[in-house]
Amino acid sequence: MFVRDCSAPDDCSSQGCRQLSRHSTKTSVGQSDPFAASSGGYERKDSLSIVRPNGTVLAAIPVYIRTICSGRTSMQSTLMFHGIGIPGHPMEPGEENYWINWDQFDAIVDYCAKLPPDEVNFTFDDGNQSDLEAARRMRAQGVDGSFFVLVGRLGAPGYLTEAEVGELLDLGMEVGLHGRNHIDWRKADDATLNSEIDRAAEELGELCGRPVEAVAIPYGHYDRRVWTYLERSPFRRIHTSDRGRSRPVDRFVRREPVMRWHDIADVVELIAGKASPAKRLRQAVMPRLKRLA
Template identity: 40%
Template sequence: MNNPPSTVTLTVHGIGTPIRALEPGEDDVWISVRQLEDVLDAVSGRTDVRITFDDANASDLEIGLPHLLKRGLTAQFFLPAGLLGQPGRLTDDGVRELLAAGMTLGSHGWAHCDWRQLTPEQVPDEMTKASRVLADFAGRPVTEVSAPFGSYDRHVLRRLREAGATRVYTSDTGRAPSEAWLHARTSLRSTIDIAWIDQVLDGRPSLPRRARNVAARTVKRFRG
C-alpha cells in the first residue's frame, strides 16, 4: 500500500539582526542569513517542502523575499494583521510587494495572542477580521491560518472551523499528510545547521520520538 503524499512545512520567524526588541524566547527562532540560505538551498526543487513565514517581521521582505526569488521559490506569509506597520514589522506596502512577487498570505490572527486564552470579545478580530483585512490585500479569500505560538485546543479548532478556516498550521513538527486540515510545521531555530536540515527534510525520527510527537498532538487536539 502506498502512503499518502506527505509534506514538510518549515516556519521562518525572523532573519538577520532584529530591528525591534524581541519578546522573551523570540531569539530562539531568529535565524541568520546564512542559515536561511542553507535551508533554501536544501529546499530548492523539492515539491514536498513548503516554506512559511510567521509574525510579519520586516525581515520577511528585506531578507526573505530576495533569497526566495533568487532560487525561484515561493512562500506563504502568515501575518498578524493588527501588527502591520508597527516598528520592525511589515508595512502595508511591504505586504503588497510580497503579493506582487507571487507570494501568498495566511492569517496569524490579529494581535499575536494565544488563541487558547482569548476572551469572547477577541474572537471576531482574531479569527474573522484578520482574514478579511488580509483578503483585501490579496484580492481573494484568505482562509488558511497559523496558530500564534502553535497554541491550540479543541475550542480553538472549533472556532476556526466555524470561521471557515480551510487549513490550520501548527508548530507540532514532523511531516504532515499533504491535504491535512490540521497541519504540522517545523520552526527554524537559531541553533539549526546542515545536519539538522538534512534530518528534517529526509531523516525519519526514531520511533520513540515519533510516538512522543503523536501523543503530544493528540493531547493538544482534545484538551481544553
C-alpha cells in the same frame, strides 16, 4: 460481492481511483482532527462495506487503509521560520531562539530548491520585516512560501508594512493570517477571537484583494474550543506548531520550527522526518552551545 469505499476524496475519480460507489461519511480527507487518534498516515475508511449481490450490506467494518488515489498520501515537511538577521523590534522572551542568520537561511533555500516540488513548504510567522528579503531570495531560487502576518502590527517598527505585503503577493507568495495582536487564543473570549480571527482575516483579505485561505496559530497554542472555532472558519489550511509532517490534502498542518542552532544537516533531517524522537526533542529545545560561541 465487492468492497465499497465511501470516504475517498471528491476528486478521486479524476485520479484513477477505483472506487465503485460512495455515500456520505463523517470522515474525509483534508478534515483531519488533531484531537482524534493518529492513524499514522492512514485514513479511516469508516464505510468499507461488504455488499451482497442483491445490494444489501453484509458487513461494515471500520478499518484504516491507505488511499489508493495517487499522490494523496505523500508526506510533506513544512518548515516554520520567524525572523532572519537582526530583529527590528523588541523581542518576546525566548523569541531570539527562533531567529536565524542569512547564511543559515540561504543554505536551506539552496538545498530545498533542488528537491522535487511540494516536498517541503516554507512558512513564516509574525510578519517580520525580514520576510520580504527572504521572499526575494526564495523567488530567485524558484521557492514559494506562505507568510503569516499580524494585522495589528503591519507598519510597526520591524514589521512588514501594508505595501510590503503587496510586494510579497507580487513575488507570488501566499499571505496568510497569524491573528491581530499575537495573543494566546486559548485565553481569548469569543469577542476577542472574532476580532483576532474573523475580522482580522477580513481586513487582511481586503488588503490583499483576495480571501485569506490559511492561518497560523500564535505560539501554536490551541485547545478544543479554539480548534472548533477554526474548524468552522473558511480557512483551507490551519497551521499549528505541532511537529511532524502532513499530507497535501490535510487541513491541519504540522510544522517543524527552524531554530538558531540548526545547521543544514539538522534541517535536512527535519525535512526527511528521519530524526529520532530524542534527537527531534534536542533539535527543538537544546541550543548547541559550541556553535553559538
